[in-house]
Amino acid sequence: MTPALIWRWPTPNGLPPLPLVGGVLALLAGLWLTAPIVEVDFVRLIGSFGRMLAFAGQMFVTPDWEYVPQLLAKMLETIEMTVLSTAIAIVVSLPLGILAASNATPHPVVYRLTRDLLSLMRALPELVWALVFVSAVGLGPLPGVMALAFVTVGFMGKFFAESIEVVDHKAVEGVRAHGAGWLQVRLFAMLPQALPDFVGTVMYILDHNLRAAAILGLVGAGGIGYDLVMSMRLFQYDRLLLIALAIYVVVTVLDRASDRLRSRIIHGRRA
Amino acid sequence: MNVHDLKSARPQPLPPKPRNPMPVWVAATLAMLWLIVWDLEISFETLAYGVEDMAEYFSRYGQPDFTDLSRYLYLMGVTLATALWGTVFALLVAFFLAPLAARNFAPNVVTYRIARETLNFMRAMPDLLLALIFVAALGLGPLPGALALGVHTAGFLGKFFAESLERVDKGVCEGVASTGANFAQMVMYAGWPSILREALGYVLYILDRNVRMASVLGLVGAGGIGLALHDTLRLFDYGQSAALILVILATILIIDYASAWLRRRLD
Amino acid sequence: MSAISIQSVSKRFPNGFEALKGIDAEIRSGSFTVVLGPSGAGKSTLLRLMNGLETPTTGMVRIDGEIVDRRKVRHIRSRVAMVFQQFNLVDRLSVVTNVLTGRLAHRSWVGSVFYLFRQEDLGIAREALCRVGLIDKAWSRADKLSGGQQQRVGIARALAQRPKVILADEPVASLDPVSSEEIMTLLREICDRDGITVVVNLHQVDLARRFADRIIGMNGGRIVFDGKPEEMTQSVLRTIYQREGIEDDTSLDMALAYA
Ligand SMILES: Nc1ncnc2c1ncn2[C@@H]1O[C@H](COP(=O)(O)OP(=O)(O)O)[C@@H](O)[C@H]1O
Ligand SMILES: [Mg+2]
Numbered sequence: 001m002t003p004a005l006i007w008r009w010p011t012p013n014g015l016p017p018l019p020l021v022g023g024v025l026a027l028l029a030g031l032w033l034t035a036p037i038v039e040v041d042f043v044r045l046i047g048s049f050g051r052m053l054a055f056a057g058q059m060f061v062t063p064d065w066e067y068v069p070q071l072l073a074k075m076l077e078t079i080e081m082t083v084l085s086t087a088i089a090i091v092v093s094l095p096l097g098i099l100a101a102s103n104a105t106p107h108p109v110v111y112r113l114t115r116d117l118l119s120l121m122r123a124l125p126e127l128v129w130a131l132v133f134v135s136a137v138g139l140g141p142l143p144g145v146m147a148l149a150f151v152t153v154g155f156m157g158k159f160f161a162e163s164i165e166v167v168d169h170k171a172v173e174g175v176r177a178h179g180a181g182w183l184q185v186r187l188f189a190m191l192p193q194a195l196p197d198f199v200g201t202v203m204y205i206l207d208h209n210l211r212a213a214a215i216l217g218l219v220g221a222g223g224i225g226y227d228l229v230m231s232m233r234l235f236q237y238d239r240l241l242l243i244a245l246a247i248y249v250v251v252t253v254l255d256r257a258s259d260r261l262r263s264r265i266i267h268g269r270r271a
Numbered sequence: 272m273n274v275h276d277l278k279s280a281r282p283q284p285l286p287p288k289p290r291n292p293m294p295v296w297v298a299a300t301l302a303m304l305w306l307i308v309w310d311l312e313i314s315f316e317t318l319a320y321g322v323e324d325m326a327e328y329f330s331r332y333g334q335p336d337f338t339d340l341s342r343y344l345y346l347m348g349v350t351l352a353t354a355l356w357g358t359v360f361a362l363l364v365a366f367f368l369a370p371l372a373a374r375n376f377a378p379n380v381v382t383y384r385i386a387r388e389t390l391n392f393m394r395a396m397p398d399l400l401l402a403l404i405f406v407a408a409l410g411l412g413p414l415p416g417a418l419a420l421g422v423h424t425a426g427f428l429g430k431f432f433a434e435s436l437e438r439v440d441k442g443v444c445e446g447v448a449s450t451g452a453n454f455a456q457m458v459m460y461a462g463w464p465s466i467l468r469e470a471l472g473y474v475l476y477i478l479d480r481n482v483r484m485a486s487v488l489g490l491v492g493a494g495g496i497g498l499a500l501h502d503t504l505r506l507f508d509y510g511q512s513a514a515l516i517l518v519i520l521a522t523i524l525i526i527d528y529a530s531a532w533l534r535r536r537l538d
Numbered sequence: 539m540s541a542i543s544i545q546s547v548s549k550r551f552p553n554g555f556e557a558l559k560g561i562d563a564e565i566r567s568g569s570f571t572v573v574l575g576p577s578g579a580g581k582s583t584l585l586r587l588m589n590g591l592e593t594p595t596t597g598m599v600r601i602d603g604e605i606v607d608r609r610k611v612r613h614i615r616s617r618v619a620m621v622f623q624q625f626n627l628v629d630r631l632s633v634v635t636n637v638l639t640g641r642l643a644h645r646s647w648v649g650s651v652f653y654l655f656r657q658e659d660l661g662i663a664r665e666a667l668c669r670v671g672l673i674d675k676a677w678s679r680a681d682k683l684s685g686g687q688q689q690r691v692g693i694a695r696a697l698a699q700r701p702k703v704i705l706a707d708e709p710v711a712s713l714d715p716v717s718s719e720e721i722m723t724l725l726r727e728i729c730d731r732d733g734i735t736v737v738v739n740l741h742q743v744d745l746a747r748r749f750a751d752r753i754i755g756m757n758g759g760r761i762v763f764d765g766k767p768e769e770m771t772q773s774v775l776r777t778i779y780q781r782e783g784i785e786d787d788t789s790l791d792m793a794l795a796y797a
Contacts, residue, residue: 007654010635010663012677016653031359034352038413038494051408080307087304123523127487127497128516131504136328141311142318215399218490219501222311225399229491232403244400251395446626446692449589450699451615451643459651460639464630 064238071227071239075246078223081141081216082209085148090202092153094191097160103172104164104186114157122154126212130221141222148209148216156205163197164190196265203258210254214247335517336510343496343518350495351522353413353488354481357420361481362474364393364425369432370458375444376436378454390433394426398484402493416493420484424477431473435466475530482526486519541567541703541735542588547597548759549583557583559759561597567702568733570726572746574763575756576779581739584756585705588737589620602702616643619696621706625688629681633672633691636680637663640698659698666694670724686717693724704728706738710745718742722749743775758782 008014015021096114098104105111126147133143167190175189217225224243231239337343370376371386398419405415439462447461463470489497496519503511542565549558557580565571573581586592587599590611599606606614619640627636641659642650649655667673670690675683680691689709696704706725710718722738726749729736740746746753747767755763755770755778762777763770775794781787 006657007649008657008660009653010632010638010655010660014660027359030355034355037349037352038356038417040356040414040417044409044414048408052404055404055408077311080311084304084307084311087300119524119527120520123483123520123527124516125483125487127490128500128519131501132516135504135507136325137318142313145311145313211397215397218399228400229403232407244396247397247400248392248395251397252391255391255394440626442622442624442626443628445591446620446622446695447628447639447642449591449615449620449622449626450640450695451612452639453612453642453647455647455651456639456642459653460628460631460635460642464628467630 058235058237059241059244061238061241063242064236067239067242071224071242071246074217074224074227075250077141078213078225079210079250081144081148081213081223082206085145085152085213086202086206086209088145088149089152089156089205092149093156093160096153096157097164098186098190100157100161101164101190103167103169104190106182115161118154118157118161120154122151122158124151126151126216127219130216131219134220139220144213144216144221144223147221148212151212152205152209155208156201159201159204160194160198163194163201166197167193199265200262203261207251207254207258210251214251331509332513332516334510335513336508337514339511340514340518343499343515346489346496346499347486347518347522349413350485350489350497351482353417353493353495354420354478354485356417357424357481357485358474358478360417360421361423361425361428361477364421365428365432368425368429369436370454370462372429372433373436373462375439375441376454376458376462386429387433390426390429392426393422394430396423396426398423399488399491402488402491406492411492411494413488413494416485416488416495419488419493420481424481428473428477432466432470435469435473436462439465472534475534479526479530483523486523540564541569541602542737543600543603544584544587545597545600547584547587547594547599549580549587549592550595557759558587558594561759561761563754563761563764565735565737567735568729569735570729570749570751571735571737571754572750572752573737573739573754573756574741574743574746574778576781577741579756580759581756582707585620585707585737585739588703588705589618590614591620612643616699617701618703618705619699619701621689621692621696621704621709623708623711625685625692625712627680627688627691627695629679631680632677633667633680633683633694634660634663634676636691637666637694637698640666640695643699662698662700663694666697667691669697669728670694684717685713686720689713689717689721690724693721693728697728701734703735703737706736708739708741711741718745725749746770 009016011017096118099106099110100114100118102111105114129147129150130143133146137143137146171193172185172189176185180188213223213225215223215225215228217223217227218229220226224247227239228243228247231237231243368386368390371378371382372390374383377383377386401419401422402416405418409415409418443465444457444461447457452460485495485497487497489495489499490501492498496515500512500515500519503515542563544561544563544565547558547561548556550556561584573584575581583592587594588601588606590606590608593606593608601614601618604610604614628639635653638655638659641655641662645656645659664673664676667676670693672687672690672694675687680688683691689712692709693704704725709725710721713721722745725736725738728734738749747770750767753763753765753767753770754761755774757778757780763774765774772794776790779790779794781790
């Protein structure tokens with residue numbers, strides 16, 4: 001500590017705390033080391049601004065109105081895939097969630113196994129599973145729905161289990177004291193308490209699945225994604241504009257709706 | 272009211288049972304799902320046929336071929352680096368936008384609305400779409416991928432941060448404001464210190480998510496391990512595909528455990 | 539010269555409730571004033587107007603001749619410190635850093651957003667912590683302290699501002715009697731030694747009597763008494779604490795019998 005130092009941190013020695021400095025330095029070192037791998041090149045970045053602008057300029061074209069019916073059909077398909085996969089996932093996740101909740105599981109071994117199974121299911125992104133399922137059952141929305149449902153179970157089962165784990169123990173004791181059986185305790189004491197949390201989870205997952213469904217078409221697994229990539233590759237900016245707009249609108253509407261619903265659940269009926 | 276009152280009170284008929292709309296909802300949901308299945312032309316025959324073949328199909332992944340392991344590990348490294356850069360980019364953007372998008376910190380309603388809408392817009396653009404655009408502008412490679420992840424998740428991170436900032440105790444804000452602090456000082460003294468732990472949790476979550484997404488960005492030419500997987504699958508090279516999937520799986524599980532550990536340490 | 543001048547101030551909240559209905563008062567520089575009144579009388583609102591945390595609907599508040607308005611609010615606040623009932627410290631920051639927030643308005647924001655402070659600011663913070671007797675807790679986190687200690691940090695933060703005026707909104711309402719005594723003594727001593735004008739909102743009649751130079755009694759958004767502690771008789775207390783629409787208020791009689 002030099003007395004000549006004018007600027008000081010509010011710490012005993014006037015220097016920033018060591019863990020903070022260490023963390024920041026480690027992060028900077030990480031970024032510096034990985035910069036060549038990621039090919040970070042600021043000249044190239046700045047140079048690309050022109051092309052970005054040109055690209056944005058190309059988006060200002062008269063939309064291809066002829067394409068609208070097909071667009072609507074594809075968007076509908078995307079939404080349908082989202083809803084169907086989420087519904088399948090809910091049905092599968094509920095029992096798995098009970099098995100994976102430490103206070104509801106029949107046996108610690110079952111708990112451990114279910115937890116690991118769920119974490120394996122959510123480990124790989126939907127797109128990887130979509131690739132695999134497309135080569136298994138062929139092109140179309142089916143492999144997309146399978147991939148979405150599969151990964152979603154991994155997330156939903158975990159979230160459900162966590163909501164069940166935090167339910168109030170007293171209510172559970174109360175039902176048990178009235179002679180309820182194993183399944184009755186879980187159905188009538190635990191699930192109703194965890195229900196508001198479940199609804200929040202389902203809204204979150206719907207949101208996530210919609211975004212995912214919009215790009216699964218990239219590997220031929222249905223939805224708007226295929227048209228998106230094709231119009232991109234073929235420089236059909238009059239279509240791309242419409243597709244991007246449609247995705248933006250649908251995602252935003254669902255986003256707002258789920259925000260509203262969640263805050264209603266958290267802050268009570270009226271919010 | 273005492274016991275006597277209770278006895279003398281005439282038994283009153285129960286109020287009419289509120290009608291339970293549950294069955295209607297269940298029926299409507301089932302009908303809608305059936306319609307969806309019908310509209311998507313999902314045939315259960317294909318599915319049943321598929322299930323039969325599925326076991327055989329997946330058995331082809333039985334012998335992972337690790338001859339090219341060092342290349343896979345390098346590609347995984349590229350993927351991780353892409354996720355790291357994307358997350359740091361998102362963190363930087365969110366750090367500056369979130370205080371403007373938090374009602375109680377924003378200097379005025381106009382900046383608040385602009386910041387909110389910017390975040391909404393970034394969130395609404397799927398990262399693969401952004402990656403496609405950035406690849407077109409920047410050329411192939413991991414950089415457009417990192418940018419796409421960064422822009423998309425900046426929208427999420429900014430929203431999470433802004434919501435945490437809005438939950439900061441009003442008294443604490445007034446305590447700092449009453450000293451005459453300006454906007455930047457309010458954010459640095461009343462804002463971030465109060466939400467530090469929550470914010471770190473969100474950053475870890477986004478990092479986790481970006482690693483998953485970075486591993487598929489290769490599909491649109493944005494570098495990483497995804498492109499290799501796409502190619503081997505197209506060539507029906509199940510051994511190499513299996514090896515690639517296992518590498519991705521192992522990495523993501525390691526990150527999963529590491530971030531769970533870090534989160535526990537933070538509490 | 540008066541440090542604070544309040545001229546026909548009224549305050550109507552957005553929900554239509556009129557919390558202050560025409561307040562006029564001059565507060566002499568270097569004096570110790572206690573504002574007394576039942577809950578909901580408008581004490582907090584009045585105090586918050588002096589710091590710019592609320593703006594008056596009509597009328598104006600001047601500090602040293604300067605009108606408190608939106609544009610000058612940060613300049614005003616740098617000279618008018620505030621102490622809160624719930625202390626309102628930043629829990630996760632150290633005691634010193636909390637005290638140093640008192641210096642924020644006096645420094646450019648460039649250094650302060652990186653938590654960099656001048657040596658002299660640390661000196662001021664140390665001095666303020668010595669004044670309130672908490673120098674040994676300087677590096678603890680603010681939320682690890684007891685209520686009385688947190689309130690003393692709040693006062694140290696106010697002192698670090700080198701203010702002309704300290705406003706304290708029910709500073710002892712969340713504290714035990716001994717800590718309350720300490721805090722009030724501290725505020726009185728700051729007023730006497732540094733010549734800082736102090737305005738305190740209080741619930742406790744006895745504390746008001748013992749510490750104040752002047753007592754302002756409020757009820758229903760109006761000033762109903764203004765005078766020296768000696769002039770505050772039982773009948774004055776009655777007007778201060780009377781409740782609307784209640785003729786024979788036994789609770790009021792009982793409460794005042796021991797005041
Ligand atoms: N932000 C506000 N909006 C509406 N009414 C308020 C608000 N703040 C205070 N009030 C009302 O103004 C009245 C005076 O409040 P306050 O000044 O806090 O009284 P005191 O501090 O004397 O208890 C109370 O009736 C209170 O409900
Ligand atoms: Mg009050």
